[in-house]
Amino acid sequence: MKLSDFTTRSGEWLRGMGPHSEVVISSRIRLARNVSGERFCSKLDRARRADLEKRIRLAILAAELAPSMLYADLTQSVELERQLLVERHLISKPHAASEDPRGVAVSGDEQISIMVLEEDHLRIQVLRSGLQLDEAWEQISAVDDKLDDSLEFAFSKRLGYLTACPTNVGTGIRVSVMLHLPALKLTGDIEKVFRAAKDLKLAVRGLYGEGTEATGDFYQVSNQVTLGKVEEDIISDFRHTIIPRIVEFEQMARRTLLNERTHFLDDKVHRAVGLLRSARILTSEEVLFLLSHVRLGANLGRVRDVDVGLINELFLNTQQSHLQKVLGKRLDTEPRRIARAEYVRKKLGSAD
Amino acid sequence: MKLSDFTTRSGEWLRGMGPHSEVVISSRIRLARNVSGERFCSKLDRARRADLEKRIRLAILAAELAPSMLYADLTQSVELERQLLVERHLISKPHAASEDPRGVAVSGDEQISIMVLEEDHLRIQVLRSGLQLDEAWEQISAVDDKLDDSLEFAFSKRLGYLTACPTNVGTGIRVSVMLHLPALKLTGDIEKVFRAAKDLKLAVRGLYGEGTEATGDFYQVSNQVTLGKVEEDIISDFRHTIIPRIVEFEQMARRTLLNERTHFLDDKVHRAVGLLRSARILTSEEVLFLLSHVRLGANLGRVRDVDVGLINELFLNTQQSHLQKVLGKRLDTEPRRIARAEYVRKKLGSAD
Numbered sequence: 001m002k003l004s005d006f007t008t009r010s011g012e013w014l015r016g017m018g019p020h021s022e023v024v025i026s027s028r029i030r031l032a033r034n035v036s037g038e039r040f041c042s043k044l045d046r047a048r049r050a051d052l053e054k055r056i057r058l059a060i061l062a063a064e065l066a067p068s069m070l071y072a073d074l075t076q077s078v079e080l081e082r083q084l085l086v087e088r089h090l091i092s093k094p095h096a097a098s099e100d101p102r103g104v105a106v107s108g109d110e111q112i113s114i115m116v117l118e119e120d121h122l123r124i125q126v127l128r129s130g131l132q133l134d135e136a137w138e139q140i141s142a143v144d145d146k147l148d149d150s151l152e153f154a155f156s157k158r159l160g161y162l163t164a165c166p167t168n169v170g171t172g173i174r175v176s177v178m179l180h181l182p183a184l185k186l187t188g189d190i191e192k193v194f195r196a197a198k199d200l201k202l203a204v205r206g207l208y209g210e211g212t213e214a215t216g217d218f219y220q221v222s223n224q225v226t227l228g229k230v231e232e233d234i235i236s237d238f239r240h241t242i243i244p245r246i247v248e249f250e251q252m253a254r255r256t257l258l259n260e261r262t263h264f265l266d267d268k269v270h271r272a273v274g275l276l277r278s279a280r281i282l283t284s285e286e287v288l289f290l291l292s293h294v295r296l297g298a299n300l301g302r303v304r305d306v307d308v309g310l311i312n313e314l315f316l317n318t319q320q321s322h323l324q325k326v327l328g329k330r331l332d333t334e335p336r337r338i339a340r341a342e343y344v345r346k347k348l349g350s351a352d
Numbered sequence: 353m354k355l356s357d358f359t360t361r362s363g364e365w366l367r368g369m370g371p372h373s374e375v376v377i378s379s380r381i382r383l384a385r386n387v388s389g390e391r392f393c394s395k396l397d398r399a400r401r402a403d404l405e406k407r408i409r410l411a412i413l414a415a416e417l418a419p420s421m422l423y424a425d426l427t428q429s430v431e432l433e434r435q436l437l438v439e440r441h442l443i444s445k446p447h448a449a450s451e452d453p454r455g456v457a458v459s460g461d462e463q464i465s466i467m468v469l470e471e472d473h474l475r476i477q478v479l480r481s482g483l484q485l486d487e488a489w490e491q492i493s494a495v496d497d498k499l500d501d502s503l504e505f506a507f508s509k510r511l512g513y514l515t516a517c518p519t520n521v522g523t524g525i526r527v528s529v530m531l532h533l534p535a536l537k538l539t540g541d542i543e544k545v546f547r548a549a550k551d552l553k554l555a556v557r558g559l560y561g562e563g564t565e566a567t568g569d570f571y572q573v574s575n576q577v578t579l580g581k582v583e584e585d586i587i588s589d590f591r592h593t594i595i596p597r598i599v600e601f602e603q604m605a606r607r608t609l610l611n612e613r614t615h616f617l618d619d620k621v622h623r624a625v626g627l628l629r630s631a632r633i634l635t636s637e638e639v640l641f642l643l644s645h646v647r648l649g650a651n652l653g654r655v656r657d658v659d660v661g662l663i664n665e666l667f668l669n670t671q672q673s674h675l676q677k678v679l680g681k682r683l684d685t686e687p688r689r690i691a692r693a694e695y696v697r698k699k700l701g702s703a704d
Binding site: 263264266267270271273274275277278279280281334338341 | 615616618619622623625626627629630631632633686690693
């Protein structure tokens, strides 16, 4: 498997399957880990960094974490490939942009990914479609244990796992759930979710994590506290209380739209389809916004001729790097927007 | 001919024919006239007003101004009918809203209309498709002469025609040309037209005259000075200098869009078609805005499956009163917006 193979398949985070997948796009758990006896990344010179990268790489490849595992030395990759990984939620933007020795390991099904020498020595991630936090926790614990055996992670009895940034000290865990909340946005009740999340010390972010705006009604809800809590409690709160409540709130808003504001709902949904089928210039942000309404319409049975699989495909492949990969050519901003509109029209079977 | 017959035909102002009709929607000349020896409207009590209305009505009907001439006593009309006349540019909004004795005369082809007892005793209008100011002037002069024979208009050798509002004293003429300037709007050069118009002491208004915003890129350019000028000079300025220059400026902007910004142009045009074919809720303002882009696209050959006749029909029949007349039922705001969208989809042959 090579980096360039990624585009032909839909990423795990957008498979659109799994429990509560109408609202819950994906569940993600991330663990921050550092190798005992080694300095934190920011304190490593280039040579020691390269040595450590190699040591971790070998440990990962020896651990047999999945039937198929790709390891990529990111210093050897081109920008387009790194952006593809960002768009598939497999590496962070800073990890893509860095010029230091670093790598990433990705399992064939894209459920497991490990950033090597990002902020911490290892950022282990398990990503699953729909609401699958228990499954993700079980999976990531196994990965964590196997790697701990060979690498021995820095751990303090008093503080827990030691991490480069104090906010991650303790469990080093971040639990995130990506939610699609178009109905709450349309009814205006989304503000209540934000307020409730704030009270619960949760972070609500956009599609690509920290510092990004929520686009296309996608919201990433994650914990902020990592110290003084047990992993299982954090996950259980998400799994059994926080997420089900937001899901139910969104479903209520959808029922309200469907039963009491049908024309309003249909207007949003069909305008979105109409624009996707007719626009000649499309930014990725607008596509996201429009597909969000189409997805809502498809889930509520208001759009019959656009299936969910196609919507997911468009979500992924209209992103900047995916689009260029799919079309097999590099494109500047303007031509890319034109090519994106053309690609979307073709996929949606537009008349002209 | 009855008031209620109007909806089945396209109004003169939107026939979309005549010279320069790609840019010039219609040419209008209006004369303000008052009957000598009678007080201005605002000084008339109800009884004398009724007498004067009758006197003018008989003079109009006796004058044989056109092969077929409808006279409507507006106190006997229902609001929907009066709004139809407003939407067809045959009477003003204040004339529709008034509760005093008053009337309107309209020729069968809608080229001639005479408001009786609006601000002045008579407001004579000739409206022609495209740029036809000379023709309109010839036509309105004949009407003016015939009515002057029987009614004898108030005229001062020093001031000219006397009118209720001092701004109309002198010639009592207003020359207006309705222009469709979507390309200048898209390129941003429309501001230059506004500045030039201001320098020339011209007024630029929206679709329905004074106090209305320019909607859907339609602009009504008219003279403001009526005193100390000869009618022929005012018309000649419009006919040979002002309007041809604006038309050429708009045509240049269209060529620029077509040749240098084709994708941008097509994007606007096809989005407009796409939205009209898919929206479930439409205000008349949005329809106007969208049809404006479709009209531009049709004129430039970028839309092949929507013809100009249909565009004009939609312009007229999606307006509030026309829509209700065409659908044969009264509708409140929300149901009207839904019915409008349905009507538009049906007319444009939308898939669903």
